[in-house]
Amino acid sequence: xxxxxxxxxxxxxxxxxxxxxxxxxxxxxxxxxxxxxxxxxxxxxxxxxxxxxxxxxxxxxxxxxxxxxxxxxxxxxxxxxxxxxxxxxxxxxxxxxxxxxxxxxxxxxxxxxxxxxxxxxxxxxxxxxx
Numbered sequence: 001x002x003x004x005x006x007x008x009x010x011x012x013x014x015x016x017x018x019x020x021x022x023x024x025x026x027x028x029x030x031x032x033x034x035x036x037x038x039x040x041x042x043x044x045x046x047x048x049x050x051x052x053x054x055x056x057x058x059x060x061x062x063x064x065x066x067x068x069x070x071x072x073x074x075x076x077x078x079x080x081x082x083x084x085x086x087x088x089x090x091x092x093x094x095x096x097x098x099x100x101x102x103x104x105x106x107x108x109x110x111x112x113x114x115x116x117x118x119x120x121x122x123x124x125x126x127x128x129x130x
Contacts, residue, residue, distance in 0.1 A: 010038040010039040010069060010121065011038065011039070011116070011119075012036060012037065012038050012039075012070075012112075012115075012116035012120070012121065012122045012123065012124075013025040013026045013027055013028055013036055013040065013041055013116075014026050014113050014116055014117070015034075015036070015109045015112060015113055015126070017030075018105065018106065018109050018126075018128060019128070020079060020128065020129060021128055021129050022128060023109075023126055023128045025041060027040070028040070028041050028042065029042070029043075031043040031044075032128055032129065033046065033125075033126060033127050033128060034124075034125075034126045034128075035061070035064065035065065035123075035124070035125050035126075036112070036122075036123060036124045036126070037064075037065050037068035037069065037070050037123040037124075038068060038069045038070060038121040038122070038123065039068065039069070040068075044061070044125055044126070044127075048060065048061075049061050053078070053082050053083050053084065053130070054084050055084060055086040055087070056083055056084030056085045056086045056089070057075055057083065057084070057085045057086060057089050057125060058086055058088070058089060059086070059088050059089045059092045061089070061125055062075075062089055062092055062093065062125075063092075065123030065124075065125070066096065066098065066123070068123060069121050069123075070098070070121055070122060070123025071098065071099070071120065071121040071122070072098065072099045072100070072101075072115055072120050072121070072122045072123070073093065073098055073099070073100040073101070073122070073123050073124065073125075074100070074101050074102075074103070074108050074111055074112040074115065074122060074123070074124040074125075075100065075101070075102045075103075075108065075124070075125050076102075076103065076104065076105040076108035076109070076124070076125060076126045076127050077102055077103060077104050077105070077108070077127075078104070078105055078127045078129065078130045079104065079105045079106070079127075079128065079129055079130060080104075080130045081104050082130040083127045083130070085102055105126060105127060105128060108124065108126060109124075109126060112124045112126075
């Protein structure tokens with residue numbers, strides 16, 4: 001996760017636009033894949049923790065959100081549900097006891113925005129293609 005800048009007051013930045021290959025969130029530079037958390041976010045760098053479509057989202061990606069104070073995690077599965085979640089990541093989420101959700105990207109963005117609007121300290125990893 002390459003931090004961008006903070007949005008202030010540890011609120012989770014709302015996603016304002018989603019299209020194939022591009023996302024926008026309040027106060028952040030647009031990107032293809034975004035990691036969002038309380039107070040900010042930035043481009044989600046898959047190479048940082050070895051994320052690939054299969055086996056999927058890695059524990060290190062989720063650790064980054066937790067380290068930024070996320071108490072609820074939303075993971076996107078891609079626009080066409082091609083992104084998986086590694087078994088080790090699922091195990092980590094269960095071990096931490098954090099509430100988490102995994103949805104296709106559009107549904108994940110909608111859920112994330114609802115949770116953020118409700119004042120929850122939500123973090124999310126969003127993939128805007130496949």
